[in-house]
Amino acid sequence: MEFNGNLPTIIHLDINSCFATIEQQANPLIREKPVVVAAYTNNSGCVLAASVTAKKLGIKTGMRVIDAKKIYPSLVVLTPDPPKYRYIHNKIKKILKEYSICVVPKSIDEFVFETVNSEPRTVSREIKQRIKDEVGEYITVSVGISTNRYLAKIASNLQKPDGLSVIDKNNFLDVFKRLRLTDLTGIKRGNSNRLKLYAINTVLDFYDAPLWKLKLAFGGIVGLYWQTWLHGYENGQSWGAKTRQKIYGNSYAPPASKAHLKYEILSKLCEKTSYRLRKKGLTAQGVHIAISFRDGSFWHKGQKTKKYLFDTKDINSEAVKILQQCPDFGLPRVLAVNVFSLQSASKLQLDIFEDQVKKSNLTEAVDKINYKWGMYTIHFARMSRDTTIVQDRISFGQL
Amino acid sequence: MQTIAEKVNVNLLDSTPVLMSWRNRDYKITKVGLHHNHLQGNTLIHVFSCLSGDLFLKLKYNTKNLQWNLMEIYQQ
Numbered sequence: 001m002e003f004n005g006n007l008p009t010i011i012h013l014d015i016n017s018c019f020a021t022i023e024q025q026a027n028p029l030i031r032e033k034p035v036v037v038a039a040y041t042n043n044s045g046c047v048l049a050a051s052v053t054a055k056k057l058g059i060k061t062g063m064r065v066i067d068a069k070k071i072y073p074s075l076v077v078l079t080p081d082p083p084k085y086r087y088i089h090n091k092i093k094k095i096l097k098e099y100s101i102c103v104v105p106k107s108i109d110e111f112v113f114e115t116v117n118s119e120p121r122t123v124s125r126e127i128k129q130r131i132k133d134e135v136g137e138y139i140t141v142s143v144g145i146s147t148n149r150y151l152a153k154i155a156s157n158l159q160k161p162d163g164l165s166v167i168d169k170n171n172f173l174d175v176f177k178r179l180r181l182t183d184l185t186g187i188k189r190g191n192s193n194r195l196k197l198y199a200i201n202t203v204l205d206f207y208d209a210p211l212w213k214l215k216l217a218f219g220g221i222v223g224l225y226w227q228t229w230l231h232g233y234e235n236g237q238s239w240g241a242k243t244r245q246k247i248y249g250n251s252y253a254p255p256a257s258k259a260h261l262k263y264e265i266l267s268k269l270c271e272k273t274s275y276r277l278r279k280k281g282l283t284a285q286g287v288h289i290a291i292s293f294r295d296g297s298f299w300h301k302g303q304k305t306k307k308y309l310f311d312t313k314d315i316n317s318e319a320v321k322i323l324q325q326c327p328d329f330g331l332p333r334v335l336a337v338n339v340f341s342l343q344s345a346s347k348l349q350l351d352i353f354e355d356q357v358k359k360s361n362l363t364e365a366v367d368k369i370n371y372k373w374g375m376y377t378i379h380f381a382r383m384s385r386d387t388t389i390v391q392d393r394i395s396f397g398q399l
Numbered sequence: 400m401q402t403i404a405e406k407v408n409v410n411l412l413d414s415t416p417v418l419m420s421w422r423n424r425d426y427k428i429t430k431v432g433l434h435h436n437h438l439q440g441n442t443l444i445h446v447f448s449c450l451s452g453d454l455f456l457k458l459k460y461n462t463k464n465l466q467w468n469l470m471e472i473y474q475q
Binding site: 022025026027028029030078083084086087088136370371372373374375377 | 433439
């Protein structure tokens with residue numbers, strides 16, 4: 001297979017050190033200082049984003065605040081402010097929509113889009129300038145341009161911060177020569193060891209590897225996907241198309257001081273999940289709980305239900321039943337609730353003992369009040385209104 | 400950052416805060432770092448992150464009760 005000879009038109013845009021840069025944009029006093037945004041400001045808090053200056057010192061995402069402070073004791077530690085990040089995300093998205101009809105947000109700080117009738121380098125430079133003028137002068141983005149989404153993402157990582165890089169048929173060999181296997185998105189220690197077993201030690205080896213070898217290394221279709229991506233093609237899926245969501249859920253990593261409030265956290269997660277489910281006009285026929293504990297152990301269990309679930313009370317009581325079966329491994333580190341077997345709420349199955357329509361109307365009325373006056377204005381008595389029990393968070397990964 | 404959450408008076412010019420009065424003292428706004436908004440229920444909240452000299456101020460404006468609050472301050 002030859003490298004894709006088409007003009008590169010796919011653009012991947014990544015906000016540099018997103019949360020930290022936005023905080024520095026808001027507060028000019030901390031612009032040149034090492035700043036981190038952490039889940040909690042105490043020593044055990046996890047760093048969610050480090051500013052460019054902090055990264056230069058060796059502070060990385062995922063570190064504990066205490067370890068980051070060992071590197072730089074007067075580090076500025078801030079807690080996340082999700083409305084601020086969502087606002088910037090939406091503002092950038094609005095700008096991008098002026099250049100492309102298909103803008104796909106990959107996460108809170110990443111977008112992919114395609115330019116059709118304009119030169120992608122010119123468009124990218126213009127977008128970078130408009131972000132500085134219209135969103136914030138301190139906010140910088142790295143842009144990658146290529147013939148497929150995967151290589152566009154790789155290109156966006158080549159130059160940080162404030163970069164603009166292209167991978168196309170003219171320079172792909174030079175770029176691949178400079179990269180290590182683990183620089184590729186999706187290839188970390190496990191996959192790189194897997195490739196090394198088949199004598200694939202560099203990105204160029206990976207690019208030149210025959211399909212049979214990749215199929216053996218990754219097992220089946222994934223090997224073909226890798227070959228397609230590295231040669232600059234999409235893997236056949238329409239990249240703007242959204243796949244149907246099969247589960248809805250929420251998870252939360254409580255601080256050590258709140259970790260004993262398992263049932264309170266669970267009820268709030270159920271409230272959030274059921275609200276999202278109803279907003280999408282769906283019902284579920286199964287509940288799944290996953291808990292990773294502070295001692296490193298993990299437990300999860302899913303259960304199908306006969307009833308169609310859409311009401312918070314029903315989802316919560318099913319979740320509580322599952323949680324009661326959990327062996328005692330101590331305090332949870334992360335607690336997650338998911339609902340599955342989704343169906344449209346319009347196909348609501350009537351119940352002989354309970355008036356489902358009445359219940360549906362009641363939850364709809366409660367949702368309307370909560371939408372108007374704010375989340376949890378009306379809530380179940382057993383659910384704690386303490387906003388610190390499950391704080392607003394932005395998840396990693398696709399929105 | 401120090402949380403304050405107190406009512407304040409704010410003077411605006413072209414929808415931008417220029418002066419804040421808090422605890423009988425006036426603070427001239429020298430720079431607005433970021434102005435963003437979000438919904439709390441159906442109430443639109445404007446948040447101004449600004450500077451008064453070397454003092455950072457986070458001001459919140461509730462468009463329903465027309466009230467200004469000083470949410471946070473930060474000084475180097």
